[in-house]
Amino acid sequence: MSLYTSLSERLKTQHLTIEQLVAYISNDKLITPPVPGKWSALDNIAHLARYQKIFTDRIHLILNEDTPVFDRYTGDLDPEFIPFKSMGLRELLDMINTDRTTIIxxxxxxxxxxxxxxxxxxxxxRLTILKWAEFFVLHEAHHLFTIFQLVNGAE
Structure with missing residues (x-):
């Protein structure tokens, strides 16, 4: 039960898509939510940066405790998500890249x-760490698609 190739490759490269999705997109477009109360593209990127830390913490708990039970993670209810939402794009991308190396x-x-x-x-x-990792990249892919939609939506 080792990291299979498709999971390993997505862990190594999928996050790099963010920079491609937002290349040449104005800051106004990045920070503008589609409707009040919804996340902007930049908020989605901030969520991905924060969730990497949540994921790493969860993996450590699984390794150090017997069958820990987790609550659903909801960014809007996480007080530690707030500072991420105030970071700029470059800072978030750098953090994502650094933290991804830690995860890999x-x-x-x-x-x-x-x-x-x-x-x-x-x-x-009940998910094995391997399935948690699969869940992690699928969750990230969902947000990548959301970012794609937000930055390519009608002006």
């Missing part, structure tokens, strides 16, 4: 036994 190193260094350890997701139930 962490996951790549785990044994099959460690990758098999379980954490309980409130909706998806």
């Amino acid at each position: 190193d962490l996951l790549s260094g785990l044994s099959d036994t460690e990758l098999s350890r379980i954490g309980v997701h409130p909706k998806y139930g």
Whole structure:
């Protein structure tokens, strides 16, 4: 049960898509929510930066506790998300790149036994670390698509 190729490659490269999606997009477009109360493209990027830290913390808990149970993560209810929302694009991208290296190193260094350890997701139930990693990249892909939609929507 090691990191399979498609998961490993997405962990290594998927986040790089953000910079391509927002290249040549004005700051006004990045920070403007589609409707009041919804996240802008930059808010989605800030969420991805914050969630990487949440994910890393969860992996460490799974490694150090027996079958921890997690609440659903909701950015708007996380007081530590607020400072991320005030960061600029370059700062967020740099943070995402740095933290992604940490995630890749962490996951790549785990044994099959460690990758098999379980954490309980409130909706998806008992997930191995390997499945948590798959969930992580799928969650990120969802936000990448949202960013794509926001920056390519009608003016």
